[in-house]
Amino acid sequence: MSPGDEHDGYGGSGQTRTRLPEGNTGDVHGGTRRPARGSRSLLMGVGVVVLLVAAIALANRGGDPSDASPSTTSPGKAAATAPTGTRPVTGTNGTVPTGYAHDEQGAQSAAANYAVALGSTDMFQKGPREAIVRAVYAPTVVDDLVKRLDTSYSPALMTSLGLESDGNAPSGLTFVSRTVPVGTRIKEYGDDTATVEVWSTGLVGLAGEGSTRPVTSNWFTLTQKLVWSAGEWRISSSSQTEGPTPVNGDNRASVAGEIAEAVEQYGGFTYAR
Numbered sequence: 001m002s003p004g005d006e007h008d009g010y011g012g013s014g015q016t017r018t019r020l021p022e023g024n025t026g027d028v029h030g031g032t033r034r035p036a037r038g039s040r041s042l043l044m045g046v047g048v049v050v051l052l053v054a055a056i057a058l059a060n061r062g063g064d065p066s067d068a069s070p071s072t073t074s075p076g077k078a079a080a081t082a083p084t085g086t087r088p089v090t091g092t093n094g095t096v097p098t099g100y101a102h103d104e105q106g107a108q109s110a111a112a113n114y115a116v117a118l119g120s121t122d123m124f125q126k127g128p129r130e131a132i133v134r135a136v137y138a139p140t141v142v143d144d145l146v147k148r149l150d151t152s153y154s155p156a157l158m159t160s161l162g163l164e165s166d167g168n169a170p171s172g173l174t175f176v177s178r179t180v181p182v183g184t185r186i187k188e189y190g191d192d193t194a195t196v197e198v199w200s201t202g203l204v205g206l207a208g209e210g211s212t213r214p215v216t217s218n219w220f221t222l223t224q225k226l227v228w229s230a231g232e233w234r235i236s237s238s239s240q241t242e243g244p245t246p247v248n249g250d251n252r253a254s255v256a257g258e259i260a261e262a263v264e265q266y267g268g269f270t271y272a273r
Contacts, residue, residue, distance in 0.1 A: 088272030089113070093135035095122070097270045100233050105273040107194035108184040110233040111224045112271035115198050119179025124153060124167035138227070138234045162206050162213045173208035176215045176263060181271055192228040197221055199244065207259045215259055219245040 088109045090099030097113045100106035114136045122128035129149060134142050155165035162170065169175040179202045188195040200222060205215035224238040254262075 089270055094131045095128075096132060096135040098135065098232065102228055102231075104186045104189050104194065107189065107196050107226055107233055108186060108273040109271060110226060111194075111196035111198050111222070112181040112184050112273075114224065114235060115179050115181055115200055115222055116268060116271065119177060119200075119202055121175055121177045123149075124158070124163065124175070124177065126150065126153075126167075129153065136235055138229075138236060162211075169206060169208075173206045173211055174260060174263060176203050176205050176207050176259075178203045178268070184271075184273065187223065194226045194228075194233070195223065196226060197223050207256060207263060209256050211256065214253075219243050 088100065088105070089097040092098060096117045098110075100110045117132050117136060120132075122132060130146050133146055133149065137145055153167070158165050158167050161175075162173075163175060164170060167175075179200050182199045182201060184196055184198050186194060187197050198221065200220055202218050202220065203215055204218070205211070206213045207215050219242070221241050221243065222238060223241070225236045226233045227236045
């Protein structure tokens, strides 16, 4: 986990519909052997390490993509996931979907898609990581955050994960890091602020024959505080808690080849309320 950092996360009770398949994200397991407890804990923690980095600031970006009126939900009850007629995403900033409606649904869509981007394998590469951070966070905090993330994603951390010092996977293996939102809900909402919880599951590990760090799954809730400024939702701060975690099913663990093929063949999604 990154040193001395705080964040808000997403987790929740609402249902989320997915749309628009995106590019794929690299994942590949290593066999069916379960990792040692220590290795599993390390991988689970690092899979969302960026979400533990403090980033407090105001958002500031131009272009109002929508003038949709705010929606409301009953406290403690999941909102129906029905088409609203409002386009949930109007564009991209690099690989990150952007251009969300200035309402509760837009805030939830932004929080879910930002969680996916911040939990991806691109966060372990210096160039792609900076591009994601600049697309997701407020411009006023980006420069400092990029520097702190470069320190957090150190060669020592990469080595501890079984990666090369530059974040690449060893030859013959594929590094997997994916965050998959299960649902979102609004915790608090104002005209220009929103606190959104995103309940998520994640995959992290090395896939491939001979991997000593098989891909494992974890469950967590992200609470993300967003601000609206100059036509866009941006993260001001976020935090993460463990669970809710369901009981494991009876599915057999897939062999390395099956996981490798799945990761290469199945891309991600743009998430929208």
